[in-house]
Amino acid sequence: MNEAFQKDCLEILAEKVKRGEITRRRFAQLAAMLVAGAPLALRATHASAQAKQLVFVNWGGDAVTAYDKAYGQPFEKETGIPVKQDGSGPTEGAITAQFKSGAPSWDIVDADPFSAITLGKQGMIEEIDYQVVDKNKMRPGFGWDYAASSYFYSYVIAYDSEKYGDQAPTGMADFFDVKKFPGKRALYKWGSAMWEAALLADGVEPEKLYPLDLKRAHDKIAAFKDNVIAYWGGGSESQSLLLDGEASMAIIWSTRGSLIEQDSGGRIKFIWDQGLLSPGAMAVIKGNPGGRDTAMKFIASAQDPARQIVMFDMLGQGPANPAADALVPEDKKRFNPVDPANASKQIALDMEWYSEHYGPALDEYTKIISA
Numbered sequence: 001m002n003e004a005f006q007k008d009c010l011e012i013l014a015e016k017v018k019r020g021e022i023t024r025r026r027f028a029q030l031a032a033m034l035v036a037g038a039p040l041a042l043r044a045t046h047a048s049a050q051a052k053q054l055v056f057v058n059w060g061g062d063a064v065t066a067y068d069k070a071y072g073q074p075f076e077k078e079t080g081i082p083v084k085q086d087g088s089g090p091t092e093g094a095i096t097a098q099f100k101s102g103a104p105s106w107d108i109v110d111a112d113p114f115s116a117i118t119l120g121k122q123g124m125i126e127e128i129d130y131q132v133v134d135k136n137k138m139r140p141g142f143g144w145d146y147a148a149s150s151y152f153y154s155y156v157i158a159y160d161s162e163k164y165g166d167q168a169p170t171g172m173a174d175f176f177d178v179k180k181f182p183g184k185r186a187l188y189k190w191g192s193a194m195w196e197a198a199l200l201a202d203g204v205e206p207e208k209l210y211p212l213d214l215k216r217a218h219d220k221i222a223a224f225k226d227n228v229i230a231y232w233g234g235g236s237e238s239q240s241l242l243l244d245g246e247a248s249m250a251i252i253w254s255t256r257g258s259l260i261e262q263d264s265g266g267r268i269k270f271i272w273d274q275g276l277l278s279p280g281a282m283a284v285i286k287g288n289p290g291g292r293d294t295a296m297k298f299i300a301s302a303q304d305p306a307r308q309i310v311m312f313d314m315l316g317q318g319p320a321n322p323a324a325d326a327l328v329p330e331d332k333k334r335f336n337p338v339d340p341a342n343a344s345k346q347i348a349l350d351m352e353w354y355s356e357h358y359g360p361a362l363d364e365y366t367k368i369i370s371a
Contacts, residue, residue, distance in 0.1 A: 004190060005153060005253060005280075007059055008235030009315040012255055014062055016314070053082045054107045054290040054298055060087025063315070067110075070310035071302045078301060081294060092119065098285055099124040107288040107295050113147040114354035116283035120146025121355075126284040132296040137303040137321045139338065144351065147281035148299050151308070151317035154254040154277045154337040154346060155193035158238075158270040163248050171274040175249055176201035176224060183248025184229035186241045187221075191358075191365040193276040193349060194221065197251060200274055206347045214361055222368050231369050242268045254337045255316035275346040277337060280317065312336065 054075075058067050064085040072083035088094070090109035096119065098104040109116075119125045125146040135143045142149035157175050159168065164181060174181055175197065187194050195212050198220040204213070229246050232238040235256045241247040243264055252260070254275065260268045282302065284295040302308075308319035309327045318338040319325065325339055333339045337346070 004233060005235075005255075005278075007061075008253060009059075009063060009255060009317065011234075011236055012259060012316055015259060017062070052290070053084055054294060055084045055086050055105060056108045056110075056298070057086045057088065057090040057106045058110045059089050063087065066311060066314040070307045070314070071298070074304075074307060075298055075301045079294075079297065081290075083298065095119060095285060096124060099287070102287075103289075104285045104287055105289060106285050107290040108298060109283050109285065110150070111147060111281055111283045112354075113142075113144055113149065113279055113281040113351040114358060116147035116281060117144055117351060117355035120283070124286055126286050126288070126292050126295070128284075128299070129292070129296045132293070133300045134303060137323065139320065139322055141348070142279050142320065144281070147283045147351075149279045149320040150282045150299075150302060151280045151311060151315075151320055152277060152338045153280070153317060154272070154275040155188065155197070155251050156254050156257065156270045156272060156275040157249060158242055158252045158257070158260060158268055159249045160242065160245070160267060161269045162267050168269070169249065169271060169273075172197045172200035173203075175251070176220070178227050181249065184246060185224075185227050186230050186232055186238060186247040186250035186252075187228055187369075188238075188251060189231040189233040189369070191362045192354075193251065193278065194365065195361065196276050196347065196349065197274075198224075200347075206274075209347065210350045210353050212353065212357070212361075214357075214364065218364060218368055221365070225369070228369075239263070254318075254335070258316070258335050272337075272342040272345040275337070275342075277343065277346045277348040279320070279348075279351065 056067060056072065058064065064087045068085050072085060076082050090111055092115045095109060098106050116125050127145050128148050133148050138149055157169055163183060169175055169181060195214060195217040196209055198217040199209055199213060202216060202220050230241055232241060235253050238250050238252040239256055239260050242250055242260060257270045282299050284292060288295055303321050305321050305324035305327055308321055308324045311317045312319055312328060316335065318336050328336050336342060
């Protein structure tokens, strides 16, 4: 699910540059601030560098620039070790191929935590060294054996406020209630968070969601099919469905929230209530050429709050380090999925469950929505 989300982040970044919301000067100022705030423990002379370089693999496009400015350049100034950005896309299959080659060329990957957990249990991913990476700079519960959380986004309900007036939806039960809230809906094509949404709508308490009752979720989704105009695969598609009036409500990525509000003149709004919070993470391929220890130092350096704010500014990703929340401008806090006021209304996706069940669950979901 990370691949589709990251591609959408690139579209958002390009849109912000196009609108003039992000300038080259602002970008340079943020990068300079990051280097100035580098933690002393990570600083080293060029002579002490142990690795020739690290290769960080992300999803390409403008993300290459964003990750380089936020994380790559500051790390090189601290350690003397250059970080090459590879935008070829760290899919689970590509990571597996790298490992099985016997001589991987990648070091660190921007991965779904559940993919890293799955591959880690198969011996393809290094365990995170929490003597170097600081769990105190993570939100509780979002540091796994084989993945370190690096950002957050959410699946949230967006709706046409003109259609519903003062009566806004308050959760997933309202999303699935077409009598109370008439109109077509749009759901995510790749399953993630749709099972949880269906179960919440069906009356399951948030604290009792996991392990997911997939039969119950799929029955709910199947019975709702006539009300779904589209199953979107990318963020721009979900946005168009709402802007064009084809869907009156959709479950969208929170990173689309500010754009869709602007583009609709405030007509399309979204809520955090019963949003489904999803983490992104960094992971290290076992046998990576730059060395495990150096890769762990890179992940630790990326925990710097100011660096994570660059990624929030550029891509709309919520910071993994709670200390970064205070650095988010007041007028942007409502778009931060992990701001305390927003996070308290949401439920986090269980990455351990996804690591064990996502593949078969997606197969069944795809059969239902394609029938």
